[in-house]
Amino acid sequence: QVQLVESGGGLVQTGGSLRLSCAASGLTFSNYGLGWFRQAPEKEREFVVAINWSGRNIRYADAAKGRFTISRDNAKNTVYLQMNSLTPEDTAVYHCAAARDFNGPDNRASVYDYWGQGTQVTVSS
Numbered sequence: 001q002v003q004l005v006e007s008g009g010g011l012v013q014t015g016g017s018l019r020l021s022c023a024a025s026g027l028t029f030s031n032y033g034l035g036w037f038r039q040a041p042e043k044e045r046e047f048v049v050a051i052n053w054s055g056r057n058i059r060y061a062d063a064a065k066g067r068f069t070i071s072r073d074n075a076k077n078t079v080y081l082q083m084n085s086l087t088p089e090d091t092a093v094y095h096c097a098a099a100r101d102f103n104g105p106d107n108r109a110s111v112y113d114y115w116g117q118g119t120q121v122t123v124s125s
Contacts, residue, residue, distance in 0.1 A: 001026050002113075003026055003116075004024050005023050006094065006096055006119040007119055008020040008021050008119060009120045012124070013123070015087075017084045017085075018086065019083070020036070020119060021079070022079045024078070024079075032053060033098070034097065035106070036050070036079075036096055037097060043092075045095075046061070047061050048061050048063070048068065050107060052105055057104055059107060068082065069081070069082040070082075088125045090123050095118040098113060
């Protein structure tokens with residue numbers, strides 16, 4: 001059974017930082033591309049960033065460029081999202097996702113096979 005479990009969310013002030021983690025089990029982690037998506041209340045799910053199996057190819061949404069950094073540790077079956085310079089607009093539930101058939105980092109939710117339950121990030125003004 002595949003599981004993706006996010007952690008690291010919380011409440012932070014504007015300008016602060018958080019580091020999210022997503023621990024995977026039940027799959028061969030290095031065979032999967034990974035992505036982070038977020039969903040704010042009453043808004044559609046939004047792509048944040050994706051990374052290929054090796055970590056060499058990364059794609060960021062415009063909102064994440066220059067502030068967020070994705071990385072992965074295949075030995076630990078974990079993907080990370082370092083978020084800096086947070087603003088209230090970053091408030092959302094952040095989900096990680098894994099895709100088996102991954103032709104490079106992909107921003108389409110439909111290509112991902114497995115999803116975590118999410119971790120809440122709240123940025124106060």
